[in-house]
Amino acid sequence: MNKFHLATLLASLFAVSACTQQQNEAAQQAASAAISTAHATLGDASTPLATLRQQASAAAGEAKQQAAQLVADNPALGLAVSAVQQGMEKSANALQWQQLETKVGSYPADIGLYQKGVVADALHQLLGKKMPVFLQNMQVSSPLGKDQLLFVSGNKPHQGGEEMAYLLLDPSSKQLEVGLIEQGKLRIYRSGPPLYRPAEINTMLSNLASQP
Known part of the structure; x- marks a missing residue:
């Protein structure tokens, strides 16, 4: 307004x-x-x-x-x-949360997902000083996907397996979860209770766990 x-x-x-x-x-x-x-x-x-x-x-x-x-x-x-x-x-x-469903298939950079709006605000509040790391680890990104809830995964250029991240979004509860992988180690940030993990994210984490 x-x-x-x-x-x-x-x-x-x-x-x-x-x-x-x-x-x-x-x-x-x-x-x-x-x-x-x-x-x-x-x-x-x-x-x-x-x-x-x-x-x-x-x-x-x-x-x-x-x-x-x-x-x-x-x-x-x-x-x-x-x-x-x-x-x-x-x-x-x-x-804004409801409209996220209409963005499935779009790349975060194309819709400003991390730059403006309710998701960007929630991410800044959740991650604080780790927000720049999240953005860095999402430079090579999947489009916004849906498997019960919404999700995105990504990695730092040429450092897949070491510097990665994922984002889970539940529009119905307005909750989110971020998995931040730095030097091959996973740390999880949640705004509420644990969220359902889509198969693609489970595969990503399984591959991470199997690395020597």
């Missing part, structure tokens, strides 16, 4: 939720001003794009300032708006 949409949403919420008549009128004016300015700037086809953006940004900034003042004047309303925002974020995150 961009700043303009956020400011307009906040102003509109305040318009219907303000506790006093004075706050209600001020909120309605803030919302109307932001929306009217946006419509005017977008409707003027002769206005240069840079000017449109500048005017829209100014309208959003003004609405945001008035919205912030209303929150300061009415803490209960601020809590309500915060709850709405948190609910929206949770819904967006849940949708």
